[in-house]
Amino acid sequence: MKIQSVAILGAGAVGSYIIWGLSKKDNIRLGVIAEGDRARRLKESGCAINGAVYRPEVWTPQEAQGVDLLVVALKYGSLPGALESIKTAVGSNTVVMSLMNGVDSEELIAAQVGAEHLLYSFIKVASHKEADGYHFDPDATLGVIYGERFAPFESERVKAVRELFTDSGVNFRVTEHIQEEMWSKFRLNVCNNLPQAILGAGVGCYRDSVHMKAISDGLRRELEAIATARGIDLRIADAVSHGCAVPATARYSTLQDLDAGRHTEIDMFSGALMRMGKELGIPTPYNEYTYHMIKAMEEKNDGLFDYDGTEEPTWAK
Known part of the structure; x- marks a missing residue:
C-alpha cells in the first residue's frame, strides 16, 4: 500500500x-x-x-x-x-x-x-x-x-x-495504545483547557492557584472514573506518552474560541462526559457546571446579555 x-x-x-x-x-x-x-x-x-x-x-x-x-x-x-x-x-x-x-x-x-x-x-x-x-x-x-x-x-x-x-x-x-493515548489527551483538554477558559487566564493558573487546581482535579476524577468504566486504562498512556513545556501565558483552544467570540467545542468535552456519565450512572457535577458556564459565556459573546436598561425588570427573591 x-x-x-x-x-x-x-x-x-x-x-x-x-x-x-x-x-x-x-x-x-x-x-x-x-x-x-x-x-x-x-x-x-x-x-x-x-x-x-x-x-x-x-x-x-x-x-x-x-x-x-x-x-x-x-x-x-x-x-x-x-x-x-x-x-x-x-x-x-x-x-x-x-x-x-x-x-x-x-x-x-x-x-x-x-x-x-x-x-x-x-x-x-x-x-x-x-x-x-x-x-x-x-x-x-x-x-x-x-x-x-x-x-x-x-x-x-x-x-x-x-x-x-x-x-x-x-x-x-x-x-x-491509541485509545488510551487518545483518552489521555482528552483528559488534558478537559482538565487544563476548560477551567482556564472560564477564568480567562494562561495555563500558569493551575500551578499558581490552589482553587484552579481543585477545579481541574475535580474534572479529572470524573473523567478517570468514566474511562475506567469504559475499560480504558489511563496508566498505560501515562507510561508511554510524553508532555512538553508550555509557557504560563498559553491559552488553549477553548479560551482562544471565547477570545475570538466563537462557539467552543464544549459539547465534545464536558458534554460528552455528561452523556457517558448518565449512561454509566457516574455523577459528573464538575463537568455539568463547567458545561453550563461555558455555554453561558458563548451566549454572552452572542450578545444575549447586552442589556441597555430598557428591558423589563427581573425580580430577585
Whole structure:
C-alpha cells in the first residue's frame, strides 16, 4: 500500500500543520476539500501558515472521491454537517484519520463510512491564528500520534502513513495504545483547557492557584472514573506518552474560541462526559457546571446579555 493522494477536510489550526508538512512532499497530490465561498477564497488566497502561503489543490467532495488518505481536521460543531462530504470522498480503499479533539469523532464518522476505514489518531500541536494566518513552532510540536486499535499493529496502512510522514515536516509517532493515548489527551483538554477558559487566564493558573487546581482535579476524577468504566486504562498512556513545556501565558483552544467570540467545542468535552456519565450512572457535577458556564459565556459573546436598561425588570427573591 502506498499513499499518493491526501485530502484534508478543515484547513484551520490543525489542518494547517498537515498542509505545511506534506507540502514538502513532491510525490503526492495534496488537496483541501471545500465548496462555495470557502473554496473560492482558498483558490484565490491559499493557506497562510508560519509567514508563508501554501497552495494545495482545492477539491469538492466529488473531486476527492477515492483519495488514498482523508484527514479530518474540523471543529466538532462542523462535523455533523460534513458527514455527507466525508461519505462522498471515501472510496473503497480510503484510509480516514480524524485529528479532531475528543474521543467520539471516529465513531460518528464510522457510522457513515464503516469502521474499517478508520485509522485512529490524534494530534498535539499548539497552533494559533494571527492576522497573517496560522502559526506554530515546528520544533516544539509533538505532532500526529496514530495506530491500530487491535493487532496486528504494524498493518499495511500504518506502514503507509509512516512512509508518508517520513521526510515531511510532520512529526509523528506510532502507538499500540491509541485509545488510551487518545483518552489521555482528552483528559488534558478537559482538565487544563476548560477551567482556564472560564477564568480567562494562561495555563500558569493551575500551578499558581490552589482553587484552579481543585477545579481541574475535580474534572479529572470524573473523567478517570468514566474511562475506567469504559475499560480504558489511563496508566498505560501515562507510561508511554510524553508532555512538553508550555509557557504560563498559553491559552488553549477553548479560551482562544471565547477570545475570538466563537462557539467552543464544549459539547465534545464536558458534554460528552455528561452523556457517558448518565449512561454509566457516574455523577459528573464538575463537568455539568463547567458545561453550563461555558455555554453561558458563548451566549454572552452572542450578545444575549447586552442589556441597555430598557428591558423589563427581573425580580430577585
